[in-house]
Amino acid sequence: MSPIVQAPAPPAGPLGSAGGLAGLPSPLRGRPRLTALEAGRARSTYVVAPDEPVLAGHYPGFPIFPGVCLVECAHLTARAALAAAAGTGGPAQPAELAESAELAELAELASARFLGPVFPGDRVDAELAITGTGTETETGAGGRVAATLSGPRGEVARLRMVYREPGAGAGPGPGGGYWAGDPPPAGGRAPRDLLPHRPPMLLLDAVTAVEPGQRIVATWTARGEELASPAGPSAAYPPVLVLESWCQAAGAMVTWDQPNPDVTAGAVMLFGGVSAAAFTGPVYAGERLEHRVTLTRALTDTVIVEGAAAVGGRTVLTVGRVTMALRPAGTLARPGPAPAPEPAP
Amino acid sequence: MPNSTLIDKEELRTTVAEVLDVEVDEVGDETRFIEDLEVDSLMALEVMVVLEKKYHVKLDESELKEVTCLNAAYGLLTGKVRAA
Numbered sequence: 001m002s003p004i005v006q007a008p009a010p011p012a013g014p015l016g017s018a019g020g021l022a023g024l025p026s027p028l029r030g031r032p033r034l035t036a037l038e039a040g041r042a043r044s045t046y047v048v049a050p051d052e053p054v055l056a057g058h059y060p061g062f063p064i065f066p067g068v069c070l071v072e073c074a075h076l077t078a079r080a081a082l083a084a085a086a087g088t089g090g091p092a093q094p095a096e097l098a099e100s101a102e103l104a105e106l107a108e109l110a111s112a113r114f115l116g117p118v119f120p121g122d123r124v125d126a127e128l129a130i131t132g133t134g135t136e137t138e139t140g141a142g143g144r145v146a147a148t149l150s151g152p153r154g155e156v157a158r159l160r161m162v163y164r165e166p167g168a169g170a171g172p173g174p175g176g177g178y179w180a181g182d183p184p185p186a187g188g189r190a191p192r193d194l195l196p197h198r199p200p201m202l203l204l205d206a207v208t209a210v211e212p213g214q215r216i217v218a219t220w221t222a223r224g225e226e227l228a229s230p231a232g233p234s235a236a237y238p239p240v241l242v243l244e245s246w247c248q249a250a251g252a253m254v255t256w257d258q259p260n261p262d263v264t265a266g267a268v269m270l271f272g273g274v275s276a277a278a279f280t281g282p283v284y285a286g287e288r289l290e291h292r293v294t295l296t297r298a299l300t301d302t303v304i305v306e307g308a309a310a311v312g313g314r315t316v317l318t319v320g321r322v323t324m325a326l327r328p329a330g331t332l333a334r335p336g337p338a339p340a341p342e343p344a345p
Numbered sequence: 346m347p348n349s350t351l352i353d354k355e356e357l358r359t360t361v362a363e364v365l366d367v368e369v370d371e372v373g374d375e376t377r378f379i380e381d382l383e384v385d386s387l388m389a390l391e392v393m394v395v396l397e398k399k400y401h402v403k404l405d406e407s408e409l410k411e412v413t414c415l416n417a418a419y420g421l422l423t424g425k426v427r428a429a
Contacts, residue, residue, distance in 0.1 A: 111366050113366070113384075113385070113388065115385065158366070160366070272385075272387040272388075272391075273387065273388065273391065275364070296394065296398070297394045297397070297398075299390065299406050299409070300406060302387060302390055304391065304394050321391070321395075323387055323388075323390075323391050325387055
């Protein structure tokens, strides 16, 4: 992408003014900064502040920037870039975005590969290639985004995302059970006894049914108070956290017989990749999600899972494939001092 | 897919490319997934799990890890489908 084009100053207007408008709900307090914006391309920079709230719960004693928060960085950048591409006079900086009738919604995380850890203080640079804007949807708000995210030690994630115009959700999904007949009711074990996640990143309330290692049904109420950037009741809950909560249900299924609530000991579950995670309808703060996860394949140190999530029988998420790797905690050890950061582009 | 059907190599190539998130023409017969396409070992493993499901065969974990290129995948799956 050359030459670098500085993002234009946000135009005056209700969206551009940002004054008095609630920003987007997000697990992040910070926002990526758009550093370049041109037709079909965008670039942003995000520095993981050591006091970014998610780090306290992911994980205690071992802060590591969650994979879904990398997706969030790309997502916020994409929404800003798509708003600019749609020519709706929206703001150019993710920090100025507010929920509106014109902001593109994440329809699908078609693919995500997580390639390396990101630690507090790291700078993450995102490069986005944007296609399909203005032609595939009536309002021009949608599009397809391919993003590559890099940290101080190299690439950290590659993502493909599909956006749709707001309100164009797939509608109520099939609803009902993801499979016929539930596994046996689960008793006794709370998510915090199974998983290393802690508030604000413990996004699971209870396991209601489980066949250890094979299937699980678990619930979580998206309260909103866990968001570093909360928003009013009319703003859709961040889709990346719906996915994170589902993944935590998968984690509870995998570790049911070998709980691992302390990330610094034993095996750590790493997010390897996601394929075909479709957000089929919005979730609002206060709604209770029911996750259904089933095992696709288990290997010695890797599991592949699939499933869905619903709110009151309305499917809000379907997951084609999530790959998680179990690795000794030692392999995650933070490397020595990061190389001196390059000057910001 | 009936067990008697042999595996269509081009269909296999398309599936592998989809999972690895690369263009079909990048997946040569001997192109090594990890070294040449720069995918991680987890992704290479994921390819095989997808193929297992698609072709209704069960591969041992050691077999899964052996598959490093399209020809190897084709050979392994063809053998499994024939044997099934």
